[in-house]
Amino acid sequence: MLKKNRLWFRSALLAILVVAVGYTIYNSMNEESGTYISKGDTAPNFVLTDLNGKQVEFEDYRGKGVFLNFWGTWCKPCEREMPYMQRQYEKYKDQGIEILAVNVSETNVSVKNFADRYRMSFPIPMDKQREVTKAYGIGPIPTTILIDKNGKVVERTSESLSEKKIISFMEKIKP
Amino acid sequence: MMQTITCECGHSNPYGTSLCQACGKPLTQDVEILSSMRYEGSARRSQTYKQTFVDKIWNFFSSVKVGVWLIVIILVAAAIGTIFPQETFIPPNVDPATHYESEYGTLGLIYYLLGFHNLYGSWWFILLLGMLGLSIIIASLDRGIPLYKALKTQRVTRHDQFMKNQRLFSKSSDVELDEIKYTLESLRYKVREENGNLFAEKGRFSRWGAYVNHVGLIIFLTGAMLRFFPGMYVDDILWVREGEKASIPGTSSEQGQYYLENNDFILEMYDKEEKKFNSALSSVDGEVAKNYQSNVTLYKTKENHTIGAEPELEKVKSGEIRVNEPFKFDSFALYQTDFKLNEFYKMSFELEEKATGNKFGKLTVDLHDPKKEYDLGNGYKVKIEEYFPNFVLNEQNQPSTVNNLPDNPAFVFSMYSPKTPEGEKAFVGIQKNIDSGENLFKMSFAGIETKDLTALTVRKDHTLWIIALGGIIFMIGVTQGLYWNYRRIWIKQNAGEVWAAAHTNKNWYGLKKDVEFLSDKTNLTPLEEKETASK
Numbered sequence: 001m002l003k004k005n006r007l008w009f010r011s012a013l014l015a016i017l018v019v020a021v022g023y024t025i026y027n028s029m030n031e032e033s034g035t036y037i038s039k040g041d042t043a044p045n046f047v048l049t050d051l052n053g054k055q056v057e058f059e060d061y062r063g064k065g066v067f068l069n070f071w072g073t074w075c076k077p078c079e080r081e082m083p084y085m086q087r088q089y090e091k092y093k094d095q096g097i098e099i100l101a102v103n104v105s106e107t108n109v110s111v112k113n114f115a116d117r118y119r120m121s122f123p124i125p126m127d128k129q130r131e132v133t134k135a136y137g138i139g140p141i142p143t144t145i146l147i148d149k150n151g152k153v154v155e156r157t158s159e160s161l162s163e164k165k166i167i168s169f170m171e172k173i174k175p
Numbered sequence: 176m177m178q179t180i181t182c183e184c185g186h187s188n189p190y191g192t193s194l195c196q197a198c199g200k201p202l203t204q205d206v207e208i209l210s211s212m213r214y215e216g217s218a219r220r221s222q223t224y225k226q227t228f229v230d231k232i233w234n235f236f237s238s239v240k241v242g243v244w245l246i247v248i249i250l251v252a253a254a255i256g257t258i259f260p261q262e263t264f265i266p267p268n269v270d271p272a273t274h275y276e277s278e279y280g281t282l283g284l285i286y287y288l289l290g291f292h293n294l295y296g297s298w299w300f301i302l303l304l305g306m307l308g309l310s311i312i313i314a315s316l317d318r319g320i321p322l323y324k325a326l327k328t329q330r331v332t333r334h335d336q337f338m339k340n341q342r343l344f345s346k347s348s349d350v351e352l353d354e355i356k357y358t359l360e361s362l363r364y365k366v367r368e369e370n371g372n373l374f375a376e377k378g379r380f381s382r383w384g385a386y387v388n389h390v391g392l393i394i395f396l397t398g399a400m401l402r403f404f405p406g407m408y409v410d411d412i413l414w415v416r417e418g419e420k421a422s423i424p425g426t427s428s429e430q431g432q433y434y435l436e437n438n439d440f441i442l443e444m445y446d447k448e449e450k451k452f453n454s455a456l457s458s459v460d461g462e463v464a465k466n467y468q469s470n471v472t473l474y475k476t477k478e479n480h481t482i483g484a485e486p487e488l489e490k491v492k493s494g495e496i497r498v499n500e501p502f503k504f505d506s507f508a509l510y511q512t513d514f515k516l517n518e519f520y521k522m523s524f525e526l527e528e529k530a531t532g533n534k535f536g537k538l539t540v541d542l543h544d545p546k547k548e549y550d551l552g553n554g555y556k557v558k559i560e561e562y563f564p565n566f567v568l569n570e571q572n573q574p575s576t577v578n579n580l581p582d583n584p585a586f587v588f589s590m591y592s593p594k595t596p597e598g599e600k601a602f603v604g605i606q607k608n609i610d611s612g613e614n615l616f617k618m619s620f621a622g623i624e625t626k627d628l629t630a631l632t633v634r635k636d637h638t639l640w641i642i643a644l645g646g647i648i649f650m651i652g653v654t655q656g657l658y659w660n661y662r663r664i665w666i667k668q669n670a671g672e673v674w675a676a677a678h679t680n681k682n683w684y685g686l687k688k689d690v691e692f693l694s695d696k697t698n699l700t701p702l703e704e705k706e707t708a709s710k
Binding site for chain 2: 112
């Protein structure tokens, strides 16, 4: 084999392997963050009925920054962050931000009591059949997904959020 | 242009060759012939050129030492990965970020941070496997191709020094060449003749065994890698209540989303009274399960189904799932994995006047969707003020719920009647009925309905056949290299004498038997083992 051919062959083989392994690692990283939807993806559309019986369709919020929170009344960290979310919602809702607090498979009675207690004024879509929870690959709750005005996922976290963190999130997705 | 070394026999060898590919003459001084025989004294391709960056990487991975170290590192990492449970085996709905630290302390935290909790998915483990794959490919190419060329170009007539330095060697005079040829052929050697010299070989293909099994390994690793590619591999779990439909994870596409209905979950036990099983089961305490079965129906939504919207379902097919008998559709299989019997589903109560025992109507609460208010007519009604699906008293001694599963339902009811228009409150749970003591009415328990749940593993695996193919090729290569060996015998006329030499890559015992047979049948001097050769 000529020297030039050999270099080409070696470079090509190394390049193929680097690309294949790189792509595998890239995919494995995505999977780690809780399966399907993660940073950089377009958040899939969904339709749910909220606590007040109103249809909430995700796509209707295009153009706004969406703070998508998955929660349950029985989950302590969720309960902790609710008042912060409510306070910041009041500040940011006029700046093009919406909070959607998707409740994971609970009854209207429980959620209504909870929402009244914390005076939650943002929409609470009720994911009774866990369809959205499954499609978004939600593991532990609370999980918060930040979506910018173009429908792209900016951040995804399963931490219990401090008020400071919520403010920084709001600033991130402000259109 | 490539530098070459021309041997006195006329063959031109690549730079770095230690034994001439054609005649076997040592091309450099102080070359140990016997130890060079592993790769026929051929030049490892990488060692010849060291100019470019690409070549340097190539040389690094060409080293067997590097390959062995990679294997050692991978093995050690895999062993460490068994110290604490993998992420798949920790309870669902706990955050691994905190779970490992709280369960196993600082070591657990380190374990988590380094990615040992999800070893096969961690970037550095995949990188290590990728490097091992690269090492296998490069090391094989660098050795396999020159070996192939050397074995292909080898001549019948070998250099004196090559002959003399073989481990088995003898000199004789006055031999019948045809007889030798005939005997070797009877031992199923392939014999070539050139100027009164003989070269007999057998089992050359066994030398390719190592390369075949490396090809198998590469295919195997490729299959494992493809599991991370979208659409190739799904492994998920699906819980469905009897009589309910649930979307099947991983089956969403533009053509729609699959749903599964659980028509019935069946758990059958062996009958201890039955004669056939009587003696076998008498030593067992409790029941022995005979069958776990889910009867299911598969549905599919229309195209462009929006997640969460009420699905418009079309029935696809029905089937039964038993252990080891999955339900298959498209490229998916659903396996019976787990179950939960008698989950509370509906609870019934009656409104009762304490003093008289008179009842004023019955209400049934769907524990997954209780109503706010139940009107019993004639001015009697009941409101649900609070609902705790899985009741517990929390740290502050407040009633609360552990989770959203109705395993221990409890309610705060308000009861209204013409006598008590302001309403009376009572706390009612399983075997609990607490009020202020002054209530005229109470909620009396009137029955419960339950449902079974089935858990199914949802699996799709497009990589299995690739992994199986890799495994089969690997085994073929191993067999090829282990159960056969490459035996060679040279006979050379040398100034009135006849020199004989023999070599094999393994199983010297077998080769010795061959040459003994040869000297028995002919008047060839028995070949003797060189004493110095063993070193």
